[in-house]
Amino acid sequence: MEYKSYMCVICGWIYEEEQGLPEEGIAPGTRWEDIPANFVCPECDAGKEDFEMIEI
Template identity: 60%
Template sequence: MSEVIEYKSWVCLICGWIYNEEDGLPEDGIAAGTRFGEIPDDWRCPLCDVGKADFVVVEF
């Protein structure tokens, strides 16, 4: 049986934009499956331009 990879979603606390690890952000050069922690530290929210520190993981 193959291992199930659990991807997380991260929400911007400022504007509510969501980064989904499973989908990535291909238009910004971030491949599908890229973990939030693997995104470069200088990456900015595509909607409101805040840094990674203003994102929190979404718990369902």
């Protein structure tokens, strides 16, 4: 299954499933749907609902 990327529509920060976010305890390969609902953007604190899938 192909990895996807999601961008914060508030500040433009990008979460890439393949890379994860190890410094926040999210392992590489973690799918967006497996990230907790209370996740916030590390750049601007926007909620998970403020992200949209993008093509890189």
